[in-house]
Structure formats: C-alpha cells, structure tokens
Amino acid sequence: MAEKKHVVIDPITRIEGHLRIEIDVKDGKIENSWSSGTLWRGIEPILQGRDIRDAGLLVQRICGVCTWAHYEANTMSAEVALGIRPPTNARLVRNMINASQFMHDHIVHFYALHSLDWADVAGALKADPVRANELAHQFSKQPYNASVEHYKEVIEKLKKFVASGQLGPFSGAYLGNKLYKLPPEGDLIVISHYLDALYVQVILAQMMAIYGAKNPHPQSLVVGGITSVMDMLDARRLGQYTSKLAEVGNFIQHAYLPDIDLITHFYKDEFSEGWGCGSYNFLSYGGFPETNDWKAEYRYLPQGVIYDRDLSRVEKVDERHITESVVHSWYKGPNKGVYPGEEDTIPEYTGLNDDGTLKKDGKYSWIKAPRYKGKMMEVGPLSRMLVGYALNHNNIRELVDAYLSKHNAEPRQMFSTVGRTAARAIETFYIWYGAHKWADDLVANLKQGDERTWTRFEYPEEETNTSVALYEAPRGSLAHFVRIKGKKVTHYQVVVPSTWNASPRDEKGQRGAYEESLIGLPVPDTEEPLEVLRTIHSFDPCLACAVHITDVDSGKIKKFKVEV
Amino acid sequence: MTSSKDLQGYYESLLKEVDEKLNDLYSKETEEEFNQKLKENGFSRRDFLKWASFLTATLMLPPAFESRIAKAAAIKERTPIIWLHMAECTGCSESFLRTREPDIATLIFEQVSLTYHDTLMMASGERVEKHLDEAIQRYKGKYICIIEGAIPTKDGGIYLRVGSKGETGLERAKRVTKDAKVNLAFGTCAAFGGVQAAHPNPTGAKGVHDALGIEIVNVPGCPPNSVNMVGTLLHILLFDKIPPLDLLYRPLWAYGSRIHDYCERRAHFDAGEFVEEWGDEGAKKGWCLYKMGCKGPLTYNNCSRYRFNQGTNWPIGAGHGCIGCSEPNFWDTMAPFEEPNDESGIRIPASKGVEAASDEIGSFLAGATAAAVGIHAAGSIIRAKASKTSQKESE
Numbered sequence: 001m002a003e004k005k006h007v008v009i010d011p012i013t014r015i016e017g018h019l020r021i022e023i024d025v026k027d028g029k030i031e032n033s034w035s036s037g038t039l040w041r042g043i044e045p046i047l048q049g050r051d052i053r054d055a056g057l058l059v060q061r062i063c064g065v066c067t068w069a070h071y072e073a074n075t076m077s078a079e080v081a082l083g084i085r086p087p088t089n090a091r092l093v094r095n096m097i098n099a100s101q102f103m104h105d106h107i108v109h110f111y112a113l114h115s116l117d118w119a120d121v122a123g124a125l126k127a128d129p130v131r132a133n134e135l136a137h138q139f140s141k142q143p144y145n146a147s148v149e150h151y152k153e154v155i156e157k158l159k160k161f162v163a164s165g166q167l168g169p170f171s172g173a174y175l176g177n178k179l180y181k182l183p184p185e186g187d188l189i190v191i192s193h194y195l196d197a198l199y200v201q202v203i204l205a206q207m208m209a210i211y212g213a214k215n216p217h218p219q220s221l222v223v224g225g226i227t228s229v230m231d232m233l234d235a236r237r238l239g240q241y242t243s244k245l246a247e248v249g250n251f252i253q254h255a256y257l258p259d260i261d262l263i264t265h266f267y268k269d270e271f272s273e274g275w276g277c278g279s280y281n282f283l284s285y286g287g288f289p290e291t292n293d294w295k296a297e298y299r300y301l302p303q304g305v306i307y308d309r310d311l312s313r314v315e316k317v318d319e320r321h322i323t324e325s326v327v328h329s330w331y332k333g334p335n336k337g338v339y340p341g342e343e344d345t346i347p348e349y350t351g352l353n354d355d356g357t358l359k360k361d362g363k364y365s366w367i368k369a370p371r372y373k374g375k376m377m378e379v380g381p382l383s384r385m386l387v388g389y390a391l392n393h394n395n396i397r398e399l400v401d402a403y404l405s406k407h408n409a410e411p412r413q414m415f416s417t418v419g420r421t422a423a424r425a426i427e428t429f430y431i432w433y434g435a436h437k438w439a440d441d442l443v444a445n446l447k448q449g450d451e452r453t454w455t456r457f458e459y460p461e462e463e464t465n466t467s468v469a470l471y472e473a474p475r476g477s478l479a480h481f482v483r484i485k486g487k488k489v490t491h492y493q494v495v496v497p498s499t500w501n502a503s504p505r506d507e508k509g510q511r512g513a514y515e516e517s518l519i520g521l522p523v524p525d526t527e528e529p530l531e532v533l534r535t536i537h538s539f540d541p542c543l544a545c546a547v548h549i550t551d552v553d554s555g556k557i558k559k560f561k562v563e564v
Numbered sequence: 565m566t567s568s569k570d571l572q573g574y575y576e577s578l579l580k581e582v583d584e585k586l587n588d589l590y591s592k593e594t595e596e597e598f599n600q601k602l603k604e605n606g607f608s609r610r611d612f613l614k615w616a617s618f619l620t621a622t623l624m625l626p627p628a629f630e631s632r633i634a635k636a637a638a639i640k641e642r643t644p645i646i647w648l649h650m651a652e653c654t655g656c657s658e659s660f661l662r663t664r665e666p667d668i669a670t671l672i673f674e675q676v677s678l679t680y681h682d683t684l685m686m687a688s689g690e691r692v693e694k695h696l697d698e699a700i701q702r703y704k705g706k707y708i709c710i711i712e713g714a715i716p717t718k719d720g721g722i723y724l725r726v727g728s729k730g731e732t733g734l735e736r737a738k739r740v741t742k743d744a745k746v747n748l749a750f751g752t753c754a755a756f757g758g759v760q761a762a763h764p765n766p767t768g769a770k771g772v773h774d775a776l777g778i779e780i781v782n783v784p785g786c787p788p789n790s791v792n793m794v795g796t797l798l799h800i801l802l803f804d805k806i807p808p809l810d811l812l813y814r815p816l817w818a819y820g821s822r823i824h825d826y827c828e829r830r831a832h833f834d835a836g837e838f839v840e841e842w843g844d845e846g847a848k849k850g851w852c853l854y855k856m857g858c859k860g861p862l863t864y865n866n867c868s869r870y871r872f873n874q875g876t877n878w879p880i881g882a883g884h885g886c887i888g889c890s891e892p893n894f895w896d897t898m899a900p901f902e903e904p905n906d907e908s909g910i911r912i913p914a915s916k917g918v919e920a921a922s923d924e925i926g927s928f929l930a931g932a933t934a935a936a937v938g939i940h941a942a943g944s945i946i947r948a949k950a951s952k953t954s955q956k957e958s959e
C-alpha cells in the first residue's frame with residue numbers, strides 16, 4: 001500500500017481570485033480534500049450605512065467578471081425592499097444585457113480557462129491538418145473556421161510559439177499528460193477555437209456596452225430601472241445588438257457545441273463513470289424574469305431544488321431555508337447555521353499550521369459554508385439545466401436530451417465533470433435563443449408607445465424587513481440580503497455562487513461541492529494535478545483571461561521536443 | 565500639475581534621446597525584418613503606420629513622434645512583465661483583455677513577455693511558485709512589475725495570503741517590486757486602495773505607493789480603460805521612459821483633463837439643460853447629468869474622448885453620471901453618486917443660456933484634489949518622487 005501524501009495546490013490559476021486546494025492522495029487517488037478562499041476584502045461591512053443607490057456599483061466590484069450579476073442582484077433586492085418593480089422596457093433591456101454577460105462568461109470560461117484542461121497543446125502540434133478538417137466535419141456540418149489551410153496556419157503559429165521559447169499562458173503546462181484523451185486532431189480543433197474565442201469575447205463585451213455603457217463594470221442600472229433610454233430608443237443600437245448576436249450565434253453553434261460533443265465523445269469513460277461530481281443536491285433560484293412581478297414560474301431560467309439526484313421531484317425554493325455556517329471559516333459565529341438576514345461578518349483569523357498547511361480541524365477558509373435545509377448544494381449551469389430538465393421547463397429537456405442521445409448517454413451521466421461542462425454549453429445556446437426573444441419583445445413594447453424606463457419610489461422611514469431577490473449569475477445562484485432605513489443600507493449580506501460551490505465543511509462536517517467532487521479522482525502524478533484542475537475549473541470559479549502576451553521563459557519547454 | 569511649458573521641454577529632450585538611441589539600433593534590416601513579421605500577421609505597412617499615428621495621437625505626443633514610434637516598435641526588445649494580483653476583483657485584467665486599439669498593439673505585445681500572471685497560467689501550485697522565483701532572479705532590474713489590487717496591511721497583512729507557504733500579499737508585493745525596473749499600479753485599487761479601502765477599510769487596504777512607499781506610475785480607473793493601460797505600457801516600452809505624471813503619479817496624457825472638458829453633453833451643462841429624473845424628457849434628449857450626480861467636473865480622465873469597448877459607449881453616453889472612479893477615495897468622496905457634491909464649488913448655470921466659468925472650476929478642483937490627498941506639489945515631470953506622505957487622511 002502506498003503512503004498517504006498531502007498536497008497543497010496554491011495558487012489555483014485560471015480562475016478569478018485566490019483559491020487553495022489541499023488533498024490527501026493514497027494509491028494515486030484523492031482520499032480527502034479541502035477548499036480554502038485565501039483573501040478577505042470585507043465588502044459587507046463597507047456597505048453598512050451607504051446610500052442604497054450606491055450599493056449596486058460597489059458590490060459589482062466583488063467580481064470583475066460577472067459584474068452585471070452583482071449589480072443587478074443588488075438592485076433587485078433593493079427594489080424588493082422598496083416595494084417597486086421596474087417597467088417592462090427596463091426588465092427587457094436588463095435581460096438583454098444579462099444575456100450578453102452569460103454568453104461572454106461561459107464562452108470565455110470554457111475556452112480561455114477550461115479548454116486546456118481537455119486539449120493538450122503537445123497533441124495539437126502533432127496533428128494532421130487534413131484529418132483535423134475531417135474530424136471537425138464529423139462533429140459539425142459547417143465547423144467554425146475549419147479548413148486544411150487554416151489548421152496548417154494554426155499549427156505553424158503554435159510551432160513558432162513553442163520554438164521561440166515563448167510559451168506564454170502555456171508555460172508550465174502539463175504537456176503530454178496521460179489524462180489527456182483527445183486525438184491530436186481534436187486537440188488542434190479545440191485550440192484553434194481557443195484563439196478564435198479571443199476575438200468573440202471582444203464582440204460580446206461590445207454587446208454589453210451597447211445598453212450597459214461599458215464592460216467590465218457596466219454603469220446604466222439604477223434602483224427602479226435603467227438609464228440608457230437614448231440607446232434603447234435608437235434603432236441603430238438594436239441593429240448593432242442583433243448583428244453581434246448573429247455573429248456570436250455562429251460561434252456557439254459551429255464551434256462551442258461541436259467542441260463539447262468532441263470532448264464528450266473522447267472522454268466517454270469519464271462521462272459514464274461520473275468523474276468529478278460529488279454533489280447530490282442541486283439548487284437554482286431562477287433567473288431572467290419574464291413578467292414584471294418576477295414570478296418564479298415565469299423566469300427563463302428555472303427555479304427549484306433537487307435532492308439526492310432524484311430528477312422526478314423538484315422542490316420550490318424558500319429563501320428562509322438558507323443558512324451560513326462559519327465553524328470552519330475565519331469569522332466569529334455560533335456553532336450552527338444562521339440565516340443571512342441575521343448574520344454578521346466579523347473576521348476571526350486563526351492562521352495556518354507551522355508548515356503553511358490549513359488547520360483542517362479548525363477554521364481554514366475566508367469562505368462561509370452556505371446550506372439549504374442544512375444540506376450542501378451545488379449551484380451553476382449544471383443545476384439549472386437539471387432543474388429545467390426535471391421540471392420540463394421551456395425547451396431545456398429537449399436540448400439536454402438531444403445532447404444525451406447523440407452520445408447514447410443516460411441523464412444520470414450529467415452528474416459528472418463532462419456533464420457540468422456540457423450543461424454550460426447547452427445553457428449558452430439556450431440564453432442566446434432567449435436574447436432574440438427579449439429583443440423582439442422590446443420592439444413590440446416600444447411600438448405600443450411605452451417609453452418608460454424608470455419607476456419612482458419613496459424611501460422608507462422605518463427600517464425594512466430583510467429583503468432578498470433570488471438571482472442567477474453565470475456561475476450559479478446569487479442572493480443579496482438587504483435592509484434599508486431612509487436612504488441608507490442598515491444590513492447587507494451576500495451569498496454568492498462560489499460560496500456554495502467552494503464552501504468548506506459545516507458544523508456537521510459535510511464537505512462543500514468542490515471538496516466532495518474531488519474525492520476518488522485519480523492523481524497519478526501529484527506534480528501535475530490535471531484532474532483536480534479539470535474538475536475545479538468545470539465549476540467556473542470565476543474570472544476569464546487570456547491576453548495575447550507571451551513568455552520568454554524557455555526553461556520549461558526543453559523537456560518537450562518539437563519537430564519544426 | 566505639470567505646466568504645458570514643462571511638457572514641451574520634456575518632449576524635446578525625449579525626442580533627442582529617442583533619436584540617439586534609434587540611430588544606434590535602427591537599420592534597413594530591422595525594418596525589413598519587421599515588415600516581414602507584419603506580413604505574417606496579416607498587416608500591411610500602411611496598417612502599421614496608421615497605428616503609429618493613432619498611438620501618437622492617443623498618447624497626446626507631438627506629431628514628430630509618429631515616425632519615431634514606428635521605428636521604435638520595429639527594434640524594441642522583449643521586456644518581461646510580472647503581473648501580481650492583490651485584493652482585487654480582476655476587472656482590471658478583464659479590461660486589459662478587451663484591447664483592440666487597434667489590433668497591431670497585440671502584435672507589439674507579443675514582444676512583451678508575460679512571465680507571471682495568476683489568471684493566465686496553465687499550471688498551478690508549486691510549479692508556478694518556482695516560476696515566479698526564477699523570473700525575479702533572471703530578470704533582476706529588467707522586468708516591469710504590474711500590480712492589480714490593493715494591499716491589505718492591517719494585522720500584518722493576513723487578509724491576503726498566497727502560495728503554499730502562505731506569504732502575505734504585503735510580503736509578496738515587497739519582494740517582487742524591489743527588483744523591478746518600473747512598477748505600475750493598474751486600477752484604482754492598486755493606485756489608491758479602491759473599494760476595499762472604502763470606509764471603514766476593515767483590512768487596512770492601501771494602494772501600492774502608500775503601502776510600500778515606492779516610486780510608482782498610477783493608472784487608476786475602476787477598471788481603467790484598456791486604452792490607458794496599453795498606452796502607458798507602450799510609452800514605457802517604446803521610449804524606455806515613464807511618461808510625464810501629475811501629482812498623483814498619473815500619466816498626464818490620459819489624466820490631464822477632466823471628463824467635463826470633453827463631454828458630449830457639455831453644451832447642455834452650459835445651457836442649463838439638465839436631466840432631473842431618470843428616463844425623463846431631458847434624459848431622452850441627452851441633457852447634462854450634473855443634477856443626477858455626475859462627477860465629470862471633478863474627475864481627471866479621458867473617457868469622454870475615447871469611450872469604452874472600441875468606442876461602443878461610455879457611462880455618460882448611456883445616461884448615467886460619472887462616478888469619478890479614477891480619483892482617490894472616490895467611493896467615499898464622490899458618494900452619493902446620484903446627488904451633486906455640495907462641497908465641490910461647482911456653480912451650475914442658473915438658467916438657460918448662462919455660460920459656466922469652466923476655467924475657475926478647473927483650477928479649484930486641481931487644488932482641491934491635491935490638498936485632499938496631502939501630496940506635496942513638488943513632483944518632477946518624469947519621475948514622481950516617492951513620498952512617504954500618506955495619500956489618505958483616514959490613517
């Protein structure tokens with residue numbers, strides 16, 4: 001029997017923010033795991049006493065990737081507290097901006113941050129362009145930017161890149177690792193789309209700016225409505241939005257979805273064995289209100305809770321069942337979960353062990369442990385697609401079934417890293433489709449002569465009840481809990497998607513979703529924890545990045561021979 | 565503030581230096597080699613010259629620089645960059661990624677080497693840690709260090725710990741900035757502390773200059789426009805020199821005038837035509853947002869000239885006031901964002917047709933900003949002297 005080995009992985013790269021994972025490895029498999037957020041910024045105390053109209057702009061600085069999400073979730077919870085709803089136009093424009101954010105987030109996440117966990121640069125260099133072109137046509141009738149010529153060019157580019165010693169983002173990559181499963185031609189197809197996605201993300205950012213002012217950190221949302229009324233009334237703006245939508249749709253249908261099929265095909269064992277999903281319960285608050293009262297049943301993204309992977313039963317969400325526990329988090333608090341409406345955020349840092357590892361029996365993360373009815377939950381695209389599937393909501397079941405039948409797979413296989421990655425791609429297409437609808441609805445509403453973009457409101461003299469708008473961000477369920485008195489915020493708590501997924505243990509010792517999902521995964525070489533990264537990244541722990549900047553460090557590449 | 569006379573002197577000496585260097589390094593061969601490289605990347609010589617003139621204009625350099633930029637780009641050597649993330653939201657990295665101004669900049673950047681960047685690196689854990697140590701050693705005194713995010717300093721900086729040894733952000737920033745050729749603070753967090761330094765600043769977050777007391781070039785904005793980040797970096801790369809800075813160490817080419825000075829709604833300000841409520845008739849007509857809290861008259865930045873996302877839009881274009889995101893402590897001093905700042909001393913034209921005395925406003929503000937941050941008015945043009953004076957009154 002091999003020795004148990006403890007491994008610290010910090011920093012985890014290609015994510016937003018600062019994350020550490022520690023694992024115990026025995027016989028080449030993960031036996032135990034811990035997830036720790038290593039940065040605390042104290043945003044919640046900073047919000048106390050601020051003007052409620054400033055809070056949205058401030059909380060969007062929680063994250064520079066899904067900046068619209070926090071901005072809108074905050075604004076909606078303020079609107080709940082004030083007892084108002086924005087007019088139809090504002091709801092539709094918000095959905096359109098949000099759609100651009102979802103597509104941006106998912107595409108950038110998959111290509112810039114995740115695709116290199118599936119596709120090996122070393123493979124792409126060896127690929128045969130003719131066969132790559134054939135393979136691309138096997139997975140799509142009109143594959144995106146695919147031709148023998150183009151693939152030749154991409155290989156040339158990569159070869160030059162490697163030969164010059166400028167590995168850039170690829171430096172230190174786990175080249176040739178055995179856990180990579182695509183044929184060289186598959187590696188090439190995905191990596192050529194990696195490069196294309198750099199261009200597509202700029203288009204998507206522009207799409208957000210049309211009604212949102214700019215990206216990142218848009219600035220046209222206010223409590224009660226939106227400010228971009230001139231853009232909304234300008235038909236050319238709509239034309240820009242829909243033409244960019246078409247351009248992006250081309251990429252989603254002819255690059256993103258086929259690439260997911262390609263990956264599913266070659267990682268079919270991991271898919272059917274259910275690697276990388278330790279979660280049993282799935283939560284979605286529902287997003288994109290389709291009616292002005294924001295009723296949960298009429299949201300474009302569905303609302304519900306699934307327990308024990310049972311897709312025959314979906315429970316409605318009641319936010320009163322949300323609690324957060326800080327037993328293993330660096331905050332003061334009781335030995336049990338507390339409703340965010342009653343909770344404080346008072347740091348209590350207890351440090352690390354002398355050897356720099358986490359104090360696993362005590363507090364070990366800046367992330368709290370949220371629970372629903374005391375249970376750990378996974379949130380994100382997989383949860384939303386599963387809830388939608390179980391509820392037969394709009395056409396989500398058809399989309400998921402179409403994907404499964406292509407691969408001769410059963411619904412239970414969605415409980416895996418491959419399934420989580422596929423769910424995100426399916427959702428991207430679903431949101432793209434929705435964006436057309438909101439654009440059409442906007443035109444129809446404007447035609448009726450309705451130009452309203454804002455609802456007037458009064459400030460409460462007495463402190464309001466704790467108010468929350470349940471919201472879906474690209475990475476999962478997001479809730480802002482707020483109380484207001486006069487113009488001022490008197491209480492603020494945020495429970496973000498990554499808090500659910502990256503959660504540490506709670507008072508009962510239940511692991512969070514990252515921690516649970518790593519158990520049992522193979523790590524044949526602890527210096528190259530590829531499978532850990534693949535699974536952790538599949539949750540999209542935020543951020544997106546990939547600059548056209550390269551690295552002169554040639555030390556690492558020596559051990560990897562390229563024939564130029 | 566640097567006066568326009570000082571600037572002229574600076575440009576004259578810069579031009580001389582650049583010419584001397586170019587004489588030594590530039591040759592027909594370098595040009596041909598570079599032309600070849602352009603071709604391989606799908607650009608024509610004409611595209612390239614257009615880019616050089618765009619950059620000259622963006623950096624507000626005299627036209628004489630156009631040909632020098634073209635030459636300098638062809639011979640420029642690779643400069644390693646180490647990009648550190650402190651307490652931040654990664655919005656600055658995100659903004660940097662949106663650059664397309666124009667695409668040739670991307671090509672030029674391929675000659676830069678991003679030696680370390682958390683959010684980009686393939687590998688994780690120990691391997692990147694080693695990579696960082698080696699990079700600092702190998703490029704000692706040669707690399708550019710870019711910091712994104714504020715540095716938590718309270719309780720010994722424990723609110724941010726990175727790496728398997730749990731190094732604090734403070735220790736890490738000290739270690740990496742020490743041997744850099746130039747240190748750049750990208751974003752308001754790195755420049756002035758930003759959002760986590762807003763009252764009551766629970767983690768004692770500070771901008772790099774305040775936390776470490778080192779010389780710095782600040783490129784604030786929350787996040788800064790990619791134009792400002794890329795432009796400042798290119799200025800340093802092409803001329804091997806820091807651009808002229810203001811008293812807050814911000815490059816004058818980008819932060820030398822106010823949003824209000826070039827705002828597309830300015831005529832309405834002068835005419836006394838204001839939006840009074842979101843979505844009202846004035847809002848539909850694009851009237852001035854001053855009464856809705858616009859901080860454009862208090863804010864030094866170039867958004868009104870370049871807009872965002874390849875000129876797609878910008879906050880005032882989208883009907884929202886400016887929130888002053890490139891000014892120190894703006895979360896506290898510019899708030900509430902939807903109300904005018906009573907103490908600013910701005911006189912609103914009382915009725916239609918009255919012109920505002922904009923010069924008066926400008927000089928009042930320049931004084932006010934400098935006083936508010938307690939910085940001595942002695943910064944030299946090229947290199948702002950490292951000042952131990954705290955930029956924040958709060959501490």
Ligand code: SF4
Binds near residue numbers: 064786
């Ligand atoms: S300056 Fe703004 S955008 Fe940049 S890291 Fe700080 S909060 Fe994020």
Ligand code: SF4
Binds near residue numbers: 828853880885
């Ligand atoms: S106050 Fe604001 S909107 Fe009005 S002219 Fe000045 S910068 Fe523009």
